[in-house]
Amino acid sequence: MEQRIQSKITTVVLAIFFVSLLGVGMGQTAVYTLGIPYIDDNVASRESPLYFAITIGVRILGPALGFILGSLCTMVYADLTRTPQITPTDPRWVGAWWLGLVLISAMLMFVSIGMFAFPTRLPKSRTPPRRADAKKPSLRDFPSAVKRLLKNDILMFRTASSVLHILPIAGLYTFLPKYLESQFRLPAHHANMISGVGGILVMGLGIIISGVFILRAKPNARFVAAWIAFTAVVYAIGMSVLMFIGCPMDDFAGLVSHPDGLSSFEPTCEATCGCDRNKFSPICGADGRTYFSACHAGCSNYTVSDGKVESFYNCQCIGQNLTVPEAVISTATIGYCKLECSNFWVYMILFSVFVFIHSTSEVGSMLLILRCVDPRDKAMALGLIQFAIGLFGNYLMRHYFQQWRYIT
Structure with a gap:
């Protein structure tokens, strides 16, 4: 009887969890695929890089603050009604990981009110108002729009690059705190804090600096594309180097x-x-x-x-x-024995440098996508890339890590 009740509770909790994820995914997709073209249509072309840098940088700042908030939340025990006999530095400690979700969801309720206040066009928009006799988009236009995008070689190569890019990135930042815990024997709250500051916060800084550079230097499309390729190669080499920087795990008895x-x-x-x-x-x-x-x-x-x-x-x-x-x-x-290993700071410094270099290509990548398609297809192009990332990138990443966990 008790197992049956527990099974029903689990089913209800999972249903609420998946519905919540569905809502979050719909909201994120709408803001990204419609918000970026909205900004591009309402500001001058020469100012777009700076606005993109701010938008993407703030978007990256969110996960950084999330890691920091997670660090604070994991210092509190998962069950608030109990006083455990262990401390946060104990490997058996389970922090209140869910507490951050409650705080953030409450904040999103207020932010969503402001989203409804956005007008169709800003007062100083550079996009001319739609004529009364202009054709309104419909579902019949969807196949032709997809056909146009699939024939765009630059967009297709950029989509493939985004999918290959998300394969290692998604797994890296998902498991980075846990990797730091096990490899360098850090407490959970310290690992979360370092992951947010040393990784994602540095990425946001690189994005904003690159936006200012593009605004001032005004490089051509060939230079932007070459820089994207260069940073991808540097990042791949850097992550390969970091594979060999760690601490020996030979102090386990048995x-x-x-x-x-x-x-x-x-x-x-x-x-x-x-x-x-x-x-x-x-x-x-x-x-x-x-x-x-x-x-x-x-x-x-x-x-x-x-x-x-x-x-x-x-x-x-x-x-x-x-x-x-x-x-x-x-x-x-x-707890674990203290490691006689000083490679932690070497690892984090190199990791931050490679992340910074790679993040400087984000603004240029966004400009490349928006300028290589017809203005009416901007949102559709971003949606296509997000669809490919979700279908091929995230799915393959999760499948790989499921197999990896099974093998290890």
């Missing part, structure tokens, strides 16, 4: 690699208790090695301070081969 590529934790001694191999609660032994859990280390006692477990002792499996008094070596503290 970690065994199998011929099929999978790894597992095996007992390091004959402990007197049966351990759950699915409950990962890492502890740092006095021997400098990280153990899967206190049970895997054979710990039989623990100390409590302020109602929270502080350390373990009488651990049978810790430091068996070391000539140190047993009372000292058989102790352990909660």
Whole structure:
């Protein structure tokens, strides 16, 4: 009976979740595909780069602030009604990730009111008003518009580039905080903060600077296209270099690699208790090695301070081969052992530099898309690119990471 009730609750929650995502997707698509052409039609051509830079930069600033807000929210425990016996630095800590969604959705309610106040055309619009006898767009025009866009070679190459671009980018920024957690042993709230400031905020800065540069220098289309290609190559090389900058993960006790590529934790001694191999609660032994859990280390006692477990002792499996008094070596503290590795700042500096270089192509890319199509097809062109990204880019990225999670 209890399982049936739980199943119904899960179904309702997932239904609300997916409907909410559908609404968010519709809103984002409308703002992007209609908002950018709206700006382009209502400002002077020479000023478009600056307005695009501000628009795209603010759009990038949102995720950066989201990571920072997430950092603050994850310092609060997921269940607000409970006081856990662990701290935010404990690997077992689950922060209130949902709290940011509540705050942002409340703010969006007020912002949406302002969106309704936008007129059809701004007072100083450079677009002439529509004639009374002008033909209004209809669904019959849709096939011909799609045909025109599919025959546009520049747009098709740019669409393919956007799809290939989103494949690594979406996965990178989705899993960057978790990667920093596991690779450099950072707490969740620190990883979120660094991802927002060192990655996405730097991207927003590069976008605004590039918009100002294009406004002042007025480069031609060939230079803009060449710069887009150059930044893509630099970014690809940079991400490949970062693959080899990390910290060694060889301090785990009992970690065994199998011929099929999978790894597992095996007992390091004959402990007197049966351990759950699915409950990962890492502890740092006095021997400098990280153990899967206190049970895997054979710990039989623990100390409590302020109602929270502080350390373990009488651990049978810790430091068996070391000539140190047993009372000292058989102790352990909660969490990972500290890494003797200084590559974190090297990784983040190089990452920020490559992200900055690549972000300087965003404004030029937007101008290239809008100038290579007929003015009446601007919104349609942006919609086509978003459709291709959603269908091929995001879907393939999620499929790849699902397979990756299954393999690892």
